[in-house]
Amino acid sequence: MTFHSLIKKLLNKPDSSRNVAKKRLQFALVYDKLEVRDDMLEDLQQDLVEVITRYFEIDRDALSLDIQRMEGSSALILNTPILAAKHRKEGGARAHA
């Protein structure tokens, strides 16, 4: 906490509406830029499944891909049950990848 904001808290002075506006705007713009179209998410899911299945046997239907928004940032969250690891030949997967 900066000295300035500490003083403000002690005085219990509300933020000016100008500063509120600026902060809201900054957050809104960040969110706007993180917005992802549904079809893009579907394409990504397909690509990811393709890569993961090279290494693991997974339950495709149970896989979920989601974007979680937190204050000021976003996270891409992939959740999938693993049925089994694939045992691959030495170097084979690398060449494939």
Add this chain to the structure above:
Amino acid sequence: MDGKVIVVTSGKGGVGKTTVTASVGAALAKQGKRVAVLDMDIGLRNLDVVMGLENRIVFDVVDVIQGRCKLRQAALKDRRIENLYLIPASQSDEKSVIKPQNMTWLCNKLRREYDFALLDCPAGIEQGFKNAIEAADEAIVVCTPEVSSVRDADRVIGLLYARSITPRLIVNRIVPKLVEKGDMLSHADVVDVLSIDLLGLVEMDDAVVVSSNTGNPLVQQKDSRAGMAFNRVAMRLDGHPDLPVEDPMAGRSFWQKVGKKLGRKDRTAKR
């Protein structure tokens, strides 16, 4: 002639695109340039009434594009300001009658005929917007110091960058008293959020309402702060790119001397 086509856009409606187009166009013409202002809001024409030329319309921009008349026939000459021409929008057509390739053709014609062509873009980011930015050389983004307007401006700026156009910003309707009180975003806040070059700062001014009531050009009203701000925008577009942007917040007491004080350091806005 090898003129410039500049699109005036904002995303959000009602922030002053038409006022900016009419005023900057008139100011450029006063500086001796040959200027055309075009209303690209097909179906909802406005620029003609703001400029007081609504009674003289014969042909419109759709007539030009569909070959029913020549560009010069559609260009209404302003009788008060030399070298200023209005090409009105059609009131009966829809935005979809104009295709992007029509705009490329039209803008090429405009560049040959005029020093500056200002396109008044419709609100929104649909077909009308896409048409207006299709073949433009430069872009002016207009916003007011409000959250909704700045957010829309950000979206439009992104779309312009995607078309390799680097826009410049006019912040319109600044109320210095409110900024001082901490109840309005300052132009510095807006520039900070949008990170874009500033082209002008325009104060809220009653003269704008009077001007649109009467159809008389704002830039000819001597004591209008907004009018003076638009004159300076025109200078920045034409020959004086480094003319400092005046800060409406600085030295508010000696506004009367504003004409003489052009370029004073302490009155210069943060860029």
